[in-house]
Amino acid sequence: MKFSARNSFKGKIIAINQGPVSTEVAIKVAKKIEIVSVITTAVGKRLKLKVGNEAYAIIKADSVIVGAD
DSSP states (O other): OOOSSSEEEEEEEEEEEEOSSEEEEEEEEETTEEEEEEEEHHHHHHTTOOTTOEEEEEEOOSOOOOOOO
């Protein structure tokens, strides 16, 4: 599988919280590192996502926002 995004992380799905419109998917990509994404429920079903399956967290962003107190 090839991506145009530079940041892709292979991991294991550790949690899925499916709602009627959107689904939250948590992927463990390294020890103590999880990436959580919100996708449409329709896409989650099409990808046949299940806890324990391998998946990729693919990050493509035009900007990174940093905040501090």
